[in-house]
Amino acid sequence: MDAKIAVIGSVNLDILVKTETMPERGETIPGDDVYFLPGGKGANQAVAIARLGKKVNFVAKTGTEEVPGDALKNLKHPNIDLGFLITDKSLKTGIALINTTGKKGNKVTWYTGANKELLPADIEKAKNAIEDSSVVVVCTEIPVATAKKAIDLAKKCGKMIVLSVGALTGKKREDIMALLDGTFVTVMNEKEGGYLSNRVISHMETGNLTGKELLARGTKNVVITMGKEALLVNEKGAEVFPGYGVKVEDTIGGGDAFCGALTVALSEGKSIQDAIEYGNAAGAMVTMKIGAQEGMPDRAALDKFFKERSVEGGHYRDYNDTIKMLEKRTTKMRVNIIKMLGCSKSGHPGGSLSAIDIVSTLYLHVMNVDPKNPKMENRDKFILSKGHAAPALYTALAEAGFFPEEKLWQLRKIDGGLSGHPDMKKTPGVDMTTGSLGQGLSIANGMALAAKLQGSPSRIYVIMGDGEMQEGQIWEAAMTSHHRRLDNVCAILDYNGLQIDGSIGEVKSGLEPLVEKWKAFNWNVIEIDGHNYEQIIEAFESAKNTKGSPSIIIARTVKGKGISFMERKVEYHGVAPTPDEEARALKELGCEN
Amino acid sequence: MAKTAMRVVYGETLVRLGAKYKNLVVLDADLAKSTQTGKFGKAYPDRFFDMGIAEQDMIGTAAGLAAAGMIPFASTFAMFGSGRPWEQIRNSVAYPNLPVKIVVTHAGISVGEDGPTHQACEDMAIMRAIPNMKVVAPADSVETEKLIEFLMTYTDSPVYVRLTRMNTEVVFDSSYKFEFGKGIKMRKGKDITIISTGIMLTIALSAAEMLKEKGISAEVIHMPSVKPIDEKMIVASAKNTGKVLTIEEHSIIGGLGSAVAEVLSEKLPVKLKRIGMNDIFAESGTPEALFEKYGFTDKNILKEALAMMKPGKKAAKPVKKSKKNK
Numbered sequence: 001m002d003a004k005i006a007v008i009g010s011v012n013l014d015i016l017v018k019t020e021t022m023p024e025r026g027e028t029i030p031g032d033d034v035y036f037l038p039g040g041k042g043a044n045q046a047v048a049i050a051r052l053g054k055k056v057n058f059v060a061k062t063g064t065e066e067v068p069g070d071a072l073k074n075l076k077h078p079n080i081d082l083g084f085l086i087t088d089k090s091l092k093t094g095i096a097l098i099n100t101t102g103k104k105g106n107k108v109t110w111y112t113g114a115n116k117e118l119l120p121a122d123i124e125k126a127k128n129a130i131e132d133s134s135v136v137v138v139c140t141e142i143p144v145a146t147a148k149k150a151i152d153l154a155k156k157c158g159k160m161i162v163l164s165v166g167a168l169t170g171k172k173r174e175d176i177m178a179l180l181d182g183t184f185v186t187v188m189n190e191k192e193g194g195y196l197s198n199r200v201i202s203h204m205e206t207g208n209l210t211g212k213e214l215l216a217r218g219t220k221n222v223v224i225t226m227g228k229e230a231l232l233v234n235e236k237g238a239e240v241f242p243g244y245g246v247k248v249e250d251t252i253g254g255g256d257a258f259c260g261a262l263t264v265a266l267s268e269g270k271s272i273q274d275a276i277e278y279g280n281a282a283g284a285m286v287t288m289k290i291g292a293q294e295g296m297p298d299r300a301a302l303d304k305f306f307k308e309r310s311v312e313g314g315h316y317r318d319y320n321d322t323i324k325m326l327e328k329r330t331t332k333m334r335v336n337i338i339k340m341l342g343c344s345k346s347g348h349p350g351g352s353l354s355a356i357d358i359v360s361t362l363y364l365h366v367m368n369v370d371p372k373n374p375k376m377e378n379r380d381k382f383i384l385s386k387g388h389a390a391p392a393l394y395t396a397l398a399e400a401g402f403f404p405e406e407k408l409w410q411l412r413k414i415d416g417g418l419s420g421h422p423d424m425k426k427t428p429g430v431d432m433t434t435g436s437l438g439q440g441l442s443i444a445n446g447m448a449l450a451a452k453l454q455g456s457p458s459r460i461y462v463i464m465g466d467g468e469m470q471e472g473q474i475w476e477a478a479m480t481s482h483h484r485r486l487d488n489v490c491a492i493l494d495y496n497g498l499q500i501d502g503s504i505g506e507v508k509s510g511l512e513p514l515v516e517k518w519k520a521f522n523w524n525v526i527e528i529d530g531h532n533y534e535q536i537i538e539a540f541e542s543a544k545n546t547k548g549s550p551s552i553i554i555a556r557t558v559k560g561k562g563i564s565f566m567e568r569k570v571e572y573h574g575v576a577p578t579p580d581e582e583a584r585a586l587k588e589l590g591c592e593n
Numbered sequence: 594m595a596k597t598a599m600r601v602v603y604g605e606t607l608v609r610l611g612a613k614y615k616n617l618v619v620l621d622a623d624l625a626k627s628t629q630t631g632k633f634g635k636a637y638p639d640r641f642f643d644m645g646i647a648e649q650d651m652i653g654t655a656a657g658l659a660a661a662g663m664i665p666f667a668s669t670f671a672m673f674g675s676g677r678p679w680e681q682i683r684n685s686v687a688y689p690n691l692p693v694k695i696v697v698t699h700a701g702i703s704v705g706e707d708g709p710t711h712q713a714c715e716d717m718a719i720m721r722a723i724p725n726m727k728v729v730a731p732a733d734s735v736e737t738e739k740l741i742e743f744l745m746t747y748t749d750s751p752v753y754v755r756l757t758r759m760n761t762e763v764v765f766d767s768s769y770k771f772e773f774g775k776g777i778k779m780r781k782g783k784d785i786t787i788i789s790t791g792i793m794l795t796i797a798l799s800a801a802e803m804l805k806e807k808g809i810s811a812e813v814i815h816m817p818s819v820k821p822i823d824e825k826m827i828v829a830s831a832k833n834t835g836k837v838l839t840i841e842e843h844s845i846i847g848g849l850g851s852a853v854a855e856v857l858s859e860k861l862p863v864k865l866k867r868i869g870m871n872d873i874f875a876e877s878g879t880p881e882a883l884f885e886k887y888g889f890t891d892k893n894i895l896k897e898a899l900a901m902m903k904p905g906k907k908a909a910k911p912v913k914k915s916k917k918n919k
């Protein structure tokens with residue numbers, strides 16, 4: 001196809017210094033190297049598109065450059081028509097001062113320069129660039145009125161419009177929202193989405209809420225990138241595209257490569273879903289090289305990467321269906337639990353597998369947490385009172401994005417950051433150190449009391465084991481929760497019926513009648529099947545809506561759930577699978593290695 | 594000297610600071626009248642939690658409060674604030690290094706008539722053994738007040754503060770400033786070093802007076818911070834006097850005497866005598882009678898100090914007449 005793509009946006013020179021950590025206020029951190037590299041959202045996307053074989057009409061404004069480097073270096077590409085690029089020698093080209101720590105992210109200070117002077121009148125003059133193209137990409141790193149002008153023109157000509165949201169600080173939320181109407185797709189990262197919808201986008205659920213709000217403003221598709229993942233929200237619902245795990249050099253330009261490749265795919269008549277998968281692949285490739293444009297792949301390289309790794313990057317269809325999402329992602333967590341324990345050669349599979357559906361639902365659907373900001377104020381908190389199920393917690397934290405999946409293989413290893421039982425000082429996302437049974441509920445009460453005093457909406461979730469009910473402190477705490485009317489405490493009892501020395505009844509009869517016991521302690525008791533997501537979700541809803549008393553969800557579970565030969569077996573309480581068992585277990589879970 | 598109860602001052606200080614520190618919360622386990630935290634409860638009912646007779650739950654709840662950014666003080670008798678919830682303190686407070694302040698009262702045998710079930714003489718030992726935990730035993734109500742004030746903004750670690758039931762003489766004035774790991778030289782001397790902690794300070798000072806009459810110059814060090822302990826001061830003083838005597842209202846196993854012995858045996862072995870509960874349980878009785886019977890008196894310090902002067906070690910240069918007073 002030779003239809004052109006118009007890109008209206010910014011040009012910058014990126015001055016990039018790579019450091020180990022981000023400097024705090026007043027702190028000076030030495031960097032190893034400095035780079036002067038071409039950048040700017042508009043230019044990045046133009047380069048991405050051109051390298052993927054599409055003709056680009058590039059509309060932007062530059063000035064003079066008094067630093068080494070050439071902002072236009074990569075724009076001088078046979079596929080890019082620079083006839084619409086305005087150079088005003090009285091202005092300076094935009095400069096982005098980037099402090100990057102590689103994987104851990106960037107901090108950018110931006111001198112807008114000539115970008116700020118790209119005016120609606122310039123767009124009027126560059127009308128042909130739009131009329132001549134099949135798809136129009138508008139970036140918001142230029143004045144909002146200019147972006148509006150470009151979109152209006154594109155709409156008038158009936159073009160497909162891709163709105164690439166970025167650099168929102170200082171812009172009015174409403175002005176940006178007004179750009180959405182009539183666009184085919186609006187692309188942003190989770191920070192920008194959060195800015196537009198005034199909420200922290202911490203997982204797919206919150207992303208979905210933001211997506212719905214933006215849809216209401218007249219865009220057909222909302223795409224929110226969250227690290228390597230992307231979330232699509234449109235009238236059909238929401239879908240998640242997990243992306244590709246690669247060795248990240250820096251994340252600069254990842255979003256632009258994503259948007260560029262997505263646009264190319266769309267211009268070729270691909271579905272939005274296919275376009276996002278393609279975008280994810282391009283985004284991953286760019287992060288493997290330093291700078292925004294240096295790693296932008298050409299068509300052959302991207303197609304090769306995409307083909308080789310498309311299974312891994314494939315999206316989960318029907319993501320709006322929370323149940324299916326949970327099923328899919330929890331199966332992955334079960335796989336990870338088995339793999340982790342295989343690596344560590346010790347640990348507790350039985351109780352991790354019995355609790356995982358509940359832990360997964362909490363982190364992927366229920367709790368208000370921010371993986372990028374694990375200590376977020378007013379977050380919901382989670383205490384794994386049965387701390388030996390740590391693998392369940394760790395794999396949920398990884399899946400939710402608190403740390404990379406690779407870290408899971410460090411379970412129980414020295415200096416690995418994943419202690420045999422949860423350690424809040426070592427692992428991001430762990431709200432409380434646990435391991436010695438019987439203590440979690442008291443701690444939950446303390447956190448809940450603090451939340452009440454602080455006027456915080458924070459809810460405290462605590463999972464206890466059934467054997468743990470034999471600890472006296474549980475019942476001390478049960479009285480406290482009721483006495484203080486801690487309706488922000490939600491306890492979950494993982495009732496799998498087994499403990500180390502045998503079945504609960506054999507070791508010490510007297511646990512039953514359990515429901516009546518908790519009722520007698522004045523708790524709101526909810527009984528569910530702990531592996532049924534519908535029931536789990538409903539129970540959390542019902543607990544949240546119960547005012548004036550704490551709630552306990554008594555979840556009937558199966559120890560070792562999901563692995564046939566581990567189910568209901570006392571032996572798998574605290575024994576890791578052998579290599580042979582690991583292989584069999586993974587096969588059962590549909591994972592061959 | 595005026596006598597005041599440090600626990601009364603503890604309660605009053607909490608009330609006073611409650612106005613300034615809005616995050617200050619106080620927990621008790623059904624002993625709020627005795628520990629005096631009830632005063633805080635009256636002043637700030639929404640920030641006071643009587644947990645009932647459930648010390649393990651109290652410590653866990655305090656840990657949760659600290660993890661959520663509050664400043665929790667948890668109080669009960671020393672016996673029930675250290676022994677009963679030891680494992681909760683170890684695993685839910687000290688291991689995650691949460692800044693919970695465990696302020697116990699009624700430590701030692703001076704609880705008196707309640708008898709050995711209530712006489713905590715092992716608490717410093719078991720608290721001292723926990724990593725991250727700090728252990729402090731103030732001597733009077735002024736030191737208690739300054740310590741509590743200091744702890745309001747201290748968040749580096751959990752702290753165990755040991756108060757007693759009985760009224761004690763006021764030794765310090767308002768210029769007192771608390772610091773972890775710092776001993777306080779109360780009196781300079783060259784023949785023997787007496788190191789005390791908690792309310793034993795007044796007895797140590799009185800013994801030093803008696804020793805002076807015998808021509809023996811005793812250096813008296815008050816060691817409120819039993820952990821971390823002031824190694825430098827101990828070693829410097831021992832170098833000077835060549836003899837060290839410790840006194841604590843606690844077992845000689847694991848408390849101040851042990852801590853001093855640990856320092857000296859590694860850094861500067863000198864003659865050492867530990868006065869304390871000698872691996873036995875005490876009994877019911879008035880505090881005075883118990884102190885008399887178990888050796889927590891100036892007379893007993895005098896006796897032990899004189900005994901230390903006796904053998905023909907090179908040690909003290911002057912007065913030999915001390916030998917006479919056996």
